[in-house]
Amino acid sequence: MIRRIREWRIDRMTDRVARRPHGRAARETYGAPDVHSFAWEPVLDALALGPDDRLLDVGCGGGIFLRRALETGCYAVGLDHSREMVKLARRNSGVEIVRGEATALPFADGAFTAVSSIVAFFFFAEPVAPLREFRRVLDRERGRLAVYTTPPELKGTPAAPYPLATRGHFYTDSELEGLAREAGFAEAGVTRPDGAQLLAARR
Numbered sequence: 001m002i003r004r005i006r007e008w009r010i011d012r013m014t015d016r017v018a019r020r021p022h023g024r025a026a027r028e029t030y031g032a033p034d035v036h037s038f039a040w041e042p043v044l045d046a047l048a049l050g051p052d053d054r055l056l057d058v059g060c061g062g063g064i065f066l067r068r069a070l071e072t073g074c075y076a077v078g079l080d081h082s083r084e085m086v087k088l089a090r091r092n093s094g095v096e097i098v099r100g101e102a103t104a105l106p107f108a109d110g111a112f113t114a115v116s117s118i119v120a121f122f123f124f125a126e127p128v129a130p131l132r133e134f135r136r137v138l139d140r141e142r143g144r145l146a147v148y149t150t151p152p153e154l155k156g157t158p159a160a161p162y163p164l165a166t167r168g169h170f171y172t173d174s175e176l177e178g179l180a181r182e183a184g185f186a187e188a189g190v191t192r193p194d195g196a197q198l199l200a201a202r203r
């Protein structure tokens with residue numbers, strides 16, 4: 001019984017702070033102008049966005065990365081399953097933000113030329129279904145993906161502190177690359193910007 005209550009509390013805390021952020025502290029965290037800014041340049045380098053790109057950011061949180069991505073001239077859309085993050089991202093980015101699940105993207109096949117996901121993949125309970133969805137909504141010719149996530153050795157560090165880390169899903173570089181291939185991506189590779197993990201793939 002005590003164990004069940006403890007697990008429930010960890011789930012509730014994980015949701016509030018990161019997995020489905022809500023509440024004032026979460027709005028402040030994900031509305032901060034530099035939240036997860038360490039991930040932006042690696043992701044933007046991998047995607048090489050330009051004015052003829054259509055970007056989807058999955059797990060967009062407060063929409064701050066979208067604001068940066070717009071500087072490339074691209075068209076952008078965000079998606080998040082947290083009601084509060086959707087509201088915040090609409091206000092912060094000024095672009096279309098859709099409330100939805102990474103495993104069931106409410107977009108047509110090939111609707112985007114680029115998909116990004118920053119510090120969100122870690123929370124996906126099952127990794128291949130969202131990757132298949134990312135691939136489905138990507139353009140056949142030009143579609144590329146950048147997923148910025150946390151590697152296993154950062155478990156228990158400030159990047160993935162306990163007890164939240166017990167709710168995360170960590171993959172080695174080769175596992176991550178294998179997941180992308182299993183989802184159907186033709187080219188996939190993992191790099192380590194500043195010790196984090198960046199999966200870059202082409203449809």
Ligand SMILES: C[S@@+](CC[C@H](N)C(=O)[O-])C[C@H]1O[C@@H](n2cnc3c(N)ncnc32)[C@H](O)[C@@H]1O
Binds near residue numbers: 030080081085
């Ligand atoms: C740690 S926050 C990161 C937010 C943002 N990408 C950033 O870098 O500031 C993770 C975000 O992913 C969203 N998220 C987690 N799982 C999701 C899912 N299955 N579908 C859609 N959004 C999800 C959460 O609601 C949250 O806003």
